Amino acid sequence: MWSVWLPVASLLIVIATHWLYRWRNPKCSGKLPPGSMGFPLIGETLGFLASSKSIDTPTFIKNRMKKYGQIFRTSLAGRPVVVSSDPEFNCYVFQQEGKLVERWYMDSFAKILHQDAARINAHKNVHKYLRNVVLGHFGPEALKDKMLSQLEDAINKRLHGWSKLPSLEVKSSTSAMIFDFTAKQLFSFQADKSKEDICESFTNFLQGLMSFPINIPGTAYHRSISIITSELEERKSNPEIRKGDFLDQILADMKTETFLTDNFVIYMMFGLLLASFETISSTLTLAIMLINENPKVIRELTEEHEAILKNREDVNSGFTWKEYKSMTFTHNVINESLRLASVAPGILRRTLQDIQVNGYTIPKGWALMVVPAALQLNPSTYEDPLTFNPWRWQNISANVSAKNFIPFGAGMTSCAGAEFSKVLMGVFFHILVTKYRMTTIKEGEVIRSPALGFGDGFHIQLSAKHG
Numbered sequence: 001m002w003s004v005w006l007p008v009a010s011l012l013i014v015i016a017t018h019w020l021y022r023w024r025n026p027k028c029s030g031k032l033p034p035g036s037m038g039f040p041l042i043g044e045t046l047g048f049l050a051s052s053k054s055i056d057t058p059t060f061i062k063n064r065m066k067k068y069g070q071i072f073r074t075s076l077a078g079r080p081v082v083v084s085s086d087p088e089f090n091c092y093v094f095q096q097e098g099k100l101v102e103r104w105y106m107d108s109f110a111k112i113l114h115q116d117a118a119r120i121n122a123h124k125n126v127h128k129y130l131r132n133v134v135l136g137h138f139g140p141e142a143l144k145d146k147m148l149s150q151l152e153d154a155i156n157k158r159l160h161g162w163s164k165l166p167s168l169e170v171k172s173s174t175s176a177m178i179f180d181f182t183a184k185q186l187f188s189f190q191a192d193k194s195k196e197d198i199c200e201s202f203t204n205f206l207q208g209l210m211s212f213p214i215n216i217p218g219t220a221y222h223r224s225i226s227i228i229t230s231e232l233e234e235r236k237s238n239p240e241i242r243k244g245d246f247l248d249q250i251l252a253d254m255k256t257e258t259f260l261t262d263n264f265v266i267y268m269m270f271g272l273l274l275a276s277f278e279t280i281s282s283t284l285t286l287a288i289m290l291i292n293e294n295p296k297v298i299r300e301l302t303e304e305h306e307a308i309l310k311n312r313e314d315v316n317s318g319f320t321w322k323e324y325k326s327m328t329f330t331h332n333v334i335n336e337s338l339r340l341a342s343v344a345p346g347i348l349r350r351t352l353q354d355i356q357v358n359g360y361t362i363p364k365g366w367a368l369m370v371v372p373a374a375l376q377l378n379p380s381t382y383e384d385p386l387t388f389n390p391w392r393w394q395n396i397s398a399n400v401s402a403k404n405f406i407p408f409g410a411g412m413t414s415c416a417g418a419e420f421s422k423v424l425m426g427v428f429f430h431i432l433v434t435k436y437r438m439t440t441i442k443e444g445e446v447i448r449s450p451a452l453g454f455g456d457g458f459h460i461q462l463s464a465k466h467g
């Protein structure tokens with residue numbers, strides 16, 4: 001009996017030991033960056049997802065930066081990853097799109113569509129198309145021409161509604177406001193006419209969505225996808241319906257662009273909704289929390305916006321692009337909020353070739369994660385980095401911010417919704433400080449897990465300043 005089992009057991013031990021050794025020491029043609037691959041299969045995922053009750057860079061990243069330096073290796077969600085907080089290297093990586101690296105989110109997209117990521121990526125047009133179509137609808141020209149006044153209208157109505165409430169939770173209220181506005185722009189969704197609160201559906205489903213999307217009837221994800229699907233079907237069967245929204249353009253482009261299948265379009269709309277309302281609402285909630293704690297900031301904001309109103313030739317005219325561009329202090333408040341919020345936990349790339357950096361080799365096929373918080377909350381760049389100090393932006397040179405302020409990424413691949421996000425926040429502050437006063441009902445608690453969250457909520461009351 002022993003003569004049979006002993007060799008089998010020995011062989012299993014040898015295989016397991018070899019496997020474990022390979023897990024801990026992945027193949028590499030040079031020297032891997034320092035770090036640890038953690039436990040077999042799960043790697044260091046649990047540590048990465050652990051929440052911390054602080055606005056600071058997540059402890060997982062901070063501790064490893066201290067131990068290994070600005071570039072270290074780890075394993076997250078079953079993949080080998082190199083994390084970088086080296087501004088020079090990050091800058092280089094952002095310039096290597098399509099050469100040494102490629103954007104990562106198409107992987108999740110491909111998984112949802114049950115397609116091969118390489119097949120989607122092979123369409124060089126996909127990224128370019130997505131970027132151009134979003135910029136066409138949400139970029140500076142569209143904002144200037146029509147969206148600025150629509151935003152002013154929508155935010156005015158929303159804040160008026162809030163001022164009738166005894167209390168409101170800021171994160172969910174701003175999420176609903178942004179969701180309704182973006183969904184209307186994308187596919188003319190009319191929140192007030194919908195039977196469902198799809199904004200809440202989206203929010204509930206957000207955690208882990210892109211990695212584990214399960215389209216099971218009854219789930220929020222399923223409901224949200226159904227709403228977009230039925231809108232697409234209705235438009236396709238009634239081609240005479242033209243609503244002048246984003247979906248109209250996609251429908252027109254579907255005739256010429258082969259990658260624009262029904263499924264692709266549905267998930268693209270879904271992805272855009274998520275990309276827009278969660279990011280802006282988290283940044284805006286943090287901004288409201290911070291300005292509410294800083295009377296001096298509210299005072300200077302109010303002065304800036306009252307001066308804008310006073311200098312208006314026509315008292316009945318709306319907020320203009322020129323006014324938006326002129327509000328220097330508000331832009332500082334927006335930058336400072338984006339810096340502290342650092343809402344994107346990581347900007348991901350996949351390496352297409354081995355990459356050499358500081359004497360290390362990052363193997364082909366690995367993930368690369370740039371962590372904005374590690375740069376934006378770095379005390380060597382930003383003095384007293386956890387303090388909300390909009391005035392610091394008076395002295396930050398373009399040279400410093402180009403590499404150390406990347407809330408929207410950088411270069412050719414940076415966020416296509418960046419200007420829209422900033423305009424939305426600017427218009428929001430304009431209306432807020434000229435018309436309303438805030439009172440805290442329940443203080444919020446900042447949590448990173450690693451996405452920015454607000455515990456069990458931040459509640460305020462809004463009251464009109466005049467009458």
Ligand code: HEM
Nearest residue numbers: 131138275276279280344407408409413414415416417421
């Ligand atoms: C505070 C708000 C926002 C933040 C912090 C943010 C952040 C980011 C980041 C970090 C990236 C990745 C860049 C990269 O991979 O190099 C990105 C990409 C993108 N974002 Fe945003 N985003 C915000 C709002 C929005 C909004 C409102 C929209 C849509 C209207 C949007 C649409 C996109 C798109 C389409 C991309 C992909 C761009 C490309 O691949 O060329 N984002 N965003």
